[in-house]
Amino acid sequence: xxxxxxxxxxxxxxxxxxxxxxxxxxxxxxxxxxxxxxxxxxxxxxxxxxxxxxxxxxxxxxxxxxxxxxxxxxxxxxxxxxxxxxxxxxxxxxxxxxxxxxxxxxxxxxxxxxxxxxxxxxxxxxxxxxxxxxxxxxxxxxxxxxxxxxxxxxxxxxxxxxxxxxxxxxxxxxxxxxxxxxxxxxxxxxxxxxxxxxxxxxxxxxxxxxxxxxxxxxxxxxxxxxxxxxxxxxxxxxxxxxxxxxxxxxxxxxxxxxxxxxxxxxxxxxxxxxxxxxxxxxxxxxxxxxxxxxxxxxxxxxxxxxxxxxxxxxxxxxxxxxxxxxxxxxxxxxxxxxxx
Amino acid sequence: xxxxxxxxxxxxxxxxxxxxxxxxxxxxxxxxxxxxxxxxxxxxxxxxxxxxxxxxxxxxxxxxxxxxxxxxxxxxxxxxxxxxxxxxxxxxxxxxxxxxxxxxxxxxxxxxxxxxxxxxxxxxxxxxxxxxxxxxxxxxxxxxxxxxxxxxxxxxxxxxxxxxxxxxxxxxxxxxxxxxxxxxxxxxxxxxxxxxxxxxxxxxxxxxxxxxxxxxxxxxxxxxxxxxxxxxxxxxx
Numbered sequence: 001x002x003x004x005x006x007x008x009x010x011x012x013x014x015x016x017x018x019x020x021x022x023x024x025x026x027x028x029x030x031x032x033x034x035x036x037x038x039x040x041x042x043x044x045x046x047x048x049x050x051x052x053x054x055x056x057x058x059x060x061x062x063x064x065x066x067x068x069x070x071x072x073x074x075x076x077x078x079x080x081x082x083x084x085x086x087x088x089x090x091x092x093x094x095x096x097x098x099x100x101x102x103x104x105x106x107x108x109x110x111x112x113x114x115x116x117x118x119x120x121x122x123x124x125x126x127x128x129x130x131x132x133x134x135x136x137x138x139x140x141x142x143x144x145x146x147x148x149x150x151x152x153x154x155x156x157x158x159x160x161x162x163x164x165x166x167x168x169x170x171x172x173x174x175x176x177x178x179x180x181x182x183x184x185x186x187x188x189x190x191x192x193x194x195x196x197x198x199x200x201x202x203x204x205x206x207x208x209x210x211x212x213x214x215x216x217x218x219x220x221x222x223x224x225x226x227x228x229x230x231x232x233x234x235x236x237x238x239x240x241x242x243x244x245x246x247x248x249x250x251x252x253x254x255x256x257x258x259x260x261x262x263x264x265x266x267x268x269x270x271x272x273x274x275x276x277x278x279x280x281x282x283x284x285x286x287x288x289x290x291x292x293x294x295x296x297x298x299x300x301x302x303x304x305x306x307x308x309x310x311x312x313x314x315x316x317x318x319x320x321x322x323x324x325x326x327x328x329x330x331x332x333x334x335x336x337x338x339x340x
Numbered sequence: 341x342x343x344x345x346x347x348x349x350x351x352x353x354x355x356x357x358x359x360x361x362x363x364x365x366x367x368x369x370x371x372x373x374x375x376x377x378x379x380x381x382x383x384x385x386x387x388x389x390x391x392x393x394x395x396x397x398x399x400x401x402x403x404x405x406x407x408x409x410x411x412x413x414x415x416x417x418x419x420x421x422x423x424x425x426x427x428x429x430x431x432x433x434x435x436x437x438x439x440x441x442x443x444x445x446x447x448x449x450x451x452x453x454x455x456x457x458x459x460x461x462x463x464x465x466x467x468x469x470x471x472x473x474x475x476x477x478x479x480x481x482x483x484x485x486x487x488x489x490x491x492x493x494x495x496x497x498x499x500x501x502x503x504x505x506x507x508x509x510x511x512x513x514x515x516x517x518x519x520x521x522x523x524x525x526x527x528x529x530x531x532x533x534x535x536x537x538x539x540x541x542x543x544x545x546x547x548x549x550x551x552x553x554x555x556x557x558x559x560x561x562x563x564x565x566x567x568x569x570x571x572x573x574x575x576x577x
Contacts, residue, residue, distance in 0.1 A: 028462040028496040029469070061564070063438055063465040065538065072469075076499035130512045138516050145367075145515060162516075163502045168491075171484045180455060180482050191458075192485040195492040234483075241485045 002081075004074040012050050013043040015073075021080050021197065022073065029069060030062050079164065083247075084197065090152055090249040091115055093136070093276055098147030100128070100300025106148075107303045111294070115249065115274040118267060120287045122280075123296030129280050131299060133252055136278075137170045138162060146300065171248035173238055175255050179226040185209060185237065186222040192245050204244060211269060212240035217260040217330070232260015239266045243273040253279045256286060264289065264319075285322050288315040341420055342427045343528045344521045345442055347434045347467055348451030349460075353477035354431050355384045356508030357451055359391055362429075363511065364518035370426040375416045377432035377441075379405050384431070394423050405432065406439035406540055413443070414531045421529065427522055440466035442537040446528070447521055450501075453478040454490050461493040466538035468494070473520060474501045477508050 007015060015022055016033060026033050033043060042053050051059070051066040059066075092114045097106035113119055121129055131146060139150045139157045151157065152169075161169050181188060189205045198204050213219045216236035220229060229237065235256065242251060251270055256263045256279075267289055270277050281287055293305045331338055348354050355376075362372045373394040376384050380399065388395035396419060400408035409432050420428035432441055434450075442448035450471035452460065455478050461468060468474065474494050479487050491503055502520065506513035545561040 025496055025499075028493065030462075060539065060541075063469075063538065065466075065470075068470065072499050076496070079495070079499055130507075130510055134512050134515065137513075143519065171488075172479075173484055174480055176481060177483050178481055179486065181458070181486060188485070192489055195489045238483050238485065241483075246484060246488065 001078055002074060004070045007074055007077070008047045008070060011044045011046055016043075019077050019080070022077065025073060025076050029072075030064065080197075082160075083167070090276075092153055093250065094151035094154060095136070095301075096149040096151065097301065098140075098142070098144075098149070100146075100298045100302075102298060104300070106146075106300040108301055111301075111304055113276050113278075115276055116271045117292075118271065118277040118279060118290045119292050119294060120279045120281050120290035121294045121296060122282060122287065123302075127296045128299040129296055132294070132296065132301070133170060133172075133278070136250060137168065139169060168248050170250045170252055171242050171246040172252045173235075173242060173254065174252075175257065177234075177238065179229070179234060181226065183226055184223050185212075185220065185226055185229070188226050189237075189241060189245075192241060196245050196247060198245065208237075208240045208244050211243070212237040215239060215262050215266050215269070217262070218333075230260055231257070236261050236266070240269065243269050243275065249274075250276045250278060253277065253281075255279075255281050255283065285315070285318045288312060288318070341417075341425050341528050342447070342522055342526050343417060343420070343430070343531075344427065344447045344449060345430045345432070346449045346451060347432045347441055348475075349437075349453075349456065349464070350433050352451045352453045352456070353506075353508040354433070354451045355387060357475055357477060357506050357514060357517070358429055358431060359387065359393075360506070360508065360511035360514035361518045361521070362391065362393055364515045365427055365522060368518075368522075370522065371424060372427045372429065373420055373423050373425040374429045374431060375419070377405060377409050377412075377430065379433070394425070404436075404439075404540070406434075406436075406441050409441045410536065410540070413441075417528065417531050434464070434467040436541070437463055437467070438465045438541050440470055440536075440538050440540075442466070442470055443531065444535050444537055446531075446534070447472055447523075448537070449473045449475060449517075449521065451475045451477060452494070454482045454487055458486070458489050458493050461490075461497050464497075469498050470537045471498060471501055473517070474498060474503050475513075475517060476503060476505050479505045480507050480509070 012033060023033060042050055047066065047070055054064065092112055095111040097108055099105055121132065123129060135144050135146060135148045136150055138144060139152070139161045140148045142149050161167060183191065186205060186209065189208050190201065193201045193204055209222050216233045218230065218233060220233050256266065263286060267277060279286060279290060287293060288307060288311060291307055293307065295302045295305065328338055346354055346358060358374065365372050374388050376382055376395065376397045378397065378399055380401065382397055382399065385395045385397045398408065398412055413430065416430060417428065448471045450468050452468065452474065454476060476491060476494065494503055504513050504517055506517060545563050546559055551558050
């Protein structure tokens with residue numbers, strides 16, 4: 001931990017050299033260190049000295065408060081140092097039961113999910129799926145309406161999972177999501193990689209685009225605008241991007257529609273990247289790809305069903321049906337006769 | 341009584357977030373009231389009334405909305421006390437991106453939405469940078485990647501804030517916010533003598549006083565000229 005007082009005595013240049021990531025902090029807070037151009041000497045001043053070169057009127061004009069900014073800088077440096085230190089690996093998540101909406105105890109004793117597990121969540125709309133997800137994201141400590149408790153690596157978790165902006169337990173991929181930025185696929189993935197401080201950026205970006213293409217029914221170019229991708233292509237890109245770039249160990253998928261995307265490969269990709277996959281779905285093919293199913297009723301988990309070998313044997317039948325349907329879809333898309 | 345100031349750009353979802361959060365506070369048996377500050381028009385008070393939340397509205401009209409807010413916040417506090425509220429929420433729209441109606445040691449929440457674009461966090465001044473809690477809305481309609489980039493940009497300009505994602509439609513995340521804004525031990529009786537976290541922009545030029553004519557000879561007082569020589573500074577340096 002570095003304190004604000006220690007940063008105060010260093011020159012701006014020293015801060016930038018010791019912590020290169022602070023450049024974006026300065027820029028986003030209205031100070032362009034690179035732009036000192038004509039007056040590079042001001043960068044060798046300490047905090048007070050540097051801000052003394054900006055007169056009161058200018059400070060007010062730019063809404064700069066040097067003292068507040070120094071405290072924020074120290075906080076930012078500490079967060080980044082923690083973020084860059086990848087010591088803390090998550091290997092399991094445990095849900096301990098609480099109660100449903102009527103106050104009755106939930107129908108399970110302890111649910112441990114490990115990286116690489118796929119768990120499906122079933123239950124009607126409004127049954128409490130959002131609350132379950134909310135409990136996980138907020139790392140509940142018997143202090144949410146359900147009274148559930150969440151453990152990480154069999155231990156009570158560090159509260160920073162709750163409060164940190166950079167560190168979130170759950171990444172979410174839901175059905176009505178869209179891309180809204182005006183960027184090409186490559187620019188978009190690069191931007192995300194940059195915000196995650198990825199080291200071999202170009203390589204990671206290429207890999208994500210290649211993986212997304214292998215999931216999508218119709219391939220797309222790196223130069224395509226993200227807003228013009230089809231539904232299936234968008235989902236493929238979102239999944240590949242989340243697999244490689246999201247810091248969150250848990251991924252919640254809200255139904256993957258069976259169109260324009262290879263769902264099995266998508267799940268395999270997330271498993272390979274050591275994610276814990278929770279999937280809200282009522283599609284039997286997807287549900288059976290899960291190791292277990294959480295049944296939600298009246299705000300609580302009514303039971304947890306282990307996918308049995310017998311159930312799995314139905315899976316191959318269903319997959320066959322699925323493939324048949326998909327092949328007709330492809331024929332239709334390519335303008336062929338369905339009888340051919 | 342607890343006082344919470346919530347602000348954010350127009351249409352960012354403040355009212356939805358507040359309504360969902362009030363649901364959670366009410367379930368704990370707390371009495372909550374709202375004062376809505378706006379500029380020319382608001383019908384959000386109808387929404388609060390429908391939810392049976394005591395509400396008052398203040399329209400600043402021809403005055404700067406944030407100046408109007410500070411001039412009235414003590415009166416509003418007294419209203420909350422006479423209503424016997426446990427939590428009083430003030431809701432105001434940040435209209436010029438420079439202002440911030442936050443008060444020292446009074447909980448400050450800024451609401452902004454994922455659709456506003458990733459460069460928005462750096463454009464918003466003290467309203468975002470000095471908030472204790474930043475609520476990000478509309479996450480359900482953008483991709484996970486965009487959400488992550490947006491949150492990291494918010495974190496860049498305000499690293500010490502707690503960042504919470506709230507879905508204003510389903511209320512996901514609002515329970516969590518409700519636990520952060522109510523503190524049993526806090527008891528506000530008056531704001532007299534307290535200070536704003538950040539000064540409001542200095543003004544007082546001829547246009548503040550009703551001038552409508554254009555031209556240098558009509559401009560008096562605090563006037564600043566755009567720098568068109570240098571294309572980078574926009575008059576900043």
